[in-house]
Amino acid sequence: MTFLKRIAGLAVFVVLSVIGGRLARKFIGTPSIADLPLAISMLLWCVFSIYWSIAAKNSAPATKSESRQSRLVHQVLVNVALLLMFVPVPGMVQRYLPAWSVFVPLGLALQVACVILGIWARRNLGEHWSGEITIKEDHRLIRTGPYRWVRHPIYTALLGMYLGTALVSGQMHALLGLAMASAAYWRKIRLEEANLYEAFGPDYAAYRRESWALVPGLF
16 A cells, blocks of 8 residues: 555545544434434435445556645545535634525535436546546547536536535535635646646547536536
């Protein structure tokens, strides 16, 4: 196991431990029906993560990868962002959304849709997927499934998951987590597109002209 994987694994363990402890205190100490939506949101994140861990075993070997330092920056940003989704930060527990019941089902519905989108995109990407920015052996440009319209549907799904949880929470710490995740994936998209352009040249340039980065009609 590489140093990077050890650090990433530790970060995930810390995130899940803190989140699990928070929910345990809520449900074991003073259970409340108001806590249920956030627990469902976390469950959807777990489903997403479990599928990803299983599917990652089918990835092809890489011929070129981003540096460990670059990957570590991304891992730290997204894991801290996930932590902020669920754990209140002193001074940031005030609401940025009114406590209207419509936001909770909207956020959960968005998460469910994004889980489906992420799995669909992952299945179309097949062995060419990687958590790192890489070029695989016999790499080819995928333009099937959601890749017909957007170049990074997996990132669309992940950012939608963060947004969904932020809607369910409605508190400022979750909004900060969403902003941090957005910055992390904005950075990763820039690096990945430069890498793919280097690998595929004019074909990727044409693909960029004919598609959207994340959301058709928006960006």
